[in-house]
Amino acid sequence: MKRILLLVLTNLAVMAVLLITTRILGVDRFLTANGLNMTALAVFSLVIGFGGAFISLLLSKPMAKWSTGLVIINEPRTADEAWIVNTVRRFAEKAGIGMPEVGIYEGAPNAFATGAFRDSALVAVSTGLLQNMTREEVEAVIGHEVAHIANGDMVTMTLIQGVMNTFVVFLSRVIGFVVDSFLRRGDSEQSGPGIGYLITSIVMEVVLGFLAAIIVAWFSRQREFRADAGAAMLMGRKQPMINALARLGGLEPGALPQGMQALGITGSLGKLFSTHPPIEERIAALQAL
Numbered sequence: 136m137k138r139i140l141l142l143v144l145t146n147l148a149v150m151a152v153l154l155i156t157t158r159i160l161g162v163d164r165f166l167t168a169n170g171l172n173m174t175a176l177a178v179f180s181l182v183i184g185f186g187g188a189f190i191s192l193l194l195s196k197p198m199a200k201w202s203t204g205l206v207i208i209n210e211p212r213t214a215d216e217a218w219i220v221n222t223v224r225r226f227a228e229k230a231g232i233g234m235p236e237v238g239i240y241e242g243a244p245n246a247f248a249t250g251a252f253r254d255s256a257l258v259a260v261s262t263g264l265l266q267n268m269t270r271e272e273v274e275a276v277i278g279h280e281v282a283h284i285a286n287g288d289m290v291t292m293t294l295i296q297g298v299m300n301t302f303v304v305f306l307s308r309v310i311g312f313v314v315d316s317f318l319r320r321g322d323s324e325q326s327g328p329g330i331g332y333l334i335t336s337i338v339m340e341v342v343l344g345f346l347a348a349i350i351v352a353w354f355s356r357q358r359e360f361r362a363d364a365g366a367a368m369l370m371g372r373k374q375p376m377i378n379a380l381a382r383l384g385g386l387e388p389g390a391l392p393q394g395m396q397a398l399g400i401t402g403s404l405g406k407l408f409s410t411h412p413p414i415e416e417r418i419a420a421l422q423a424l
Contacts, residue, residue: 171309171312176305176308176309177305179304180301180302180304180305180308181301183300183301183304184297184298184299184300184301184302184303184304184305185297185300185301187297187300188293188294188296188297188300189293189297191293191296192251192289192290192293193251195249195250195251195289196236196249196250196251196256196257199247199249199257199259200238200257203240203242203259204240204241205238205239205240205259206238206239206240207236207237207238208220208237208238208239215265216239218270219237219239219260219265219273219277220237222273222274222277223235223237223258223277223281226277226278226281226369227281227284229369230281230282230284230285230365230369231285232253232254232256232281232284232285233253233254233255233256235248235250235255235256235257235258235281235284236250236255236256236257236258237257237258237259238257238258238259238260239259239260239261239262239265240259240260240261240262241261241262242261242262242263243261243263244261244263244264244267244268244383245260245261245263245264246258246259246260246261246264246276246277246279246280247259247280248280248281248283248284248289249289250284250289251289251290253284253285253287256284256289258277258280258281258284260273260276260277264276267382268379268382269378271375271378272375272378272379272382273379274370274375275366275367275370275375275376275378275379276366276379278365278366278367278369278370278376279362279363279365279366279376279379280362281365281366281369282361282362282363282364282365282366282368282369283358283362283365285365286358286361286362286365288358288361288362291354291358292351292354292355292358295350295351295354296351299347299348299350299351300347302343302347303340303343303344303347304340306339306343307335307336307337307339307340307343308332308336310335310336310339311331311332311333311334311335311336311339312332314331314332314335315329315330315331315332315335317331318331319331348408349407349408352407352408352409352410355410355411356409356410356411356412359410359411359412359417360412360417360420363376363380363417363420363421364420364421364424367421367424373421373422373424376421377418377421377422380414380417380418380421381414381418383414384414384415384418
């Protein structure tokens with residue numbers, strides 16, 4: 136309930152910021168005089184921006200299962216599966232969240248957590264992770280993923296992505312309208328947005344989208360530091376997480392589907408767009424605790 140309230144308040148806050156900023160700058164008077172309804176645009180931007188992010192959050196679990204070929208452990212068939220389930224349960228109880236679904240998927244070393252709700256999330260580990268790490272290191276990785284759930288990172292990233300999407304949609308259309316109005320100044324015959332609006336809006340959506348992706352990636356990197364610290368807290372010591380990260384640094388991390396890269400334990404994009412900090416920085420942050 137708190138997270139639904141947070142989503143509503145964030146929507147209202149974003150709308151207020153957009154409208155107040157354009158009014159302070161005097162942009163709203165110019166745009167309104169030229170036929171653009173600022174309030175309607177703000178509402179449209181919110182629906183598009185947050186709607187897509189929220190739908191992605193709600194679909195995150197089924198999409199994760201489908202895209203990775205995840206096998207959910209309903210009844211453990213082996214001692215390893217029983218150990219994984221018991222480890223997740225122990226950490227979930229310690230973190231004060233509901234028992235997540237637990238699954239294993241075929242692939243190189245990686246793990247992820249996802250789900251819209253803290254009490255019905257999903258924790259998954261790859262076969263490569265289980266084969267290349269000690270149990271203590273796997274335990275630390277599981278603690279890291281449970282910490283993501285306990286921290287509410289999935290909802291937090293949805294809110295951040297929604298805010299960024301909203302600003303991209305809103306600003307690209309405002310800029311497109313301004314450019315189009317400039318190009319058509321003195322033309323009293325044509326009504327409605329012209330080709331200048333269409334082209335400029337598309338170009339600005341791409342440009343602003345890249346800038347928004349950098350901001351979202353920065354927030355994602357910060358949550359990784361918090362999840363590392365959370366794993367250390369759940370285990371009662373930080374060395375296992377340090378060892379797990381060092382091990383990951385020497386392995387080729389498993390690639391997750393593009394839409395799920397922010398969910399994994401490692402990342403491999405360019406630094407500005409990377410959803411995960413460098414392994415060395417994460418180890419240094421843990422050592423400084």
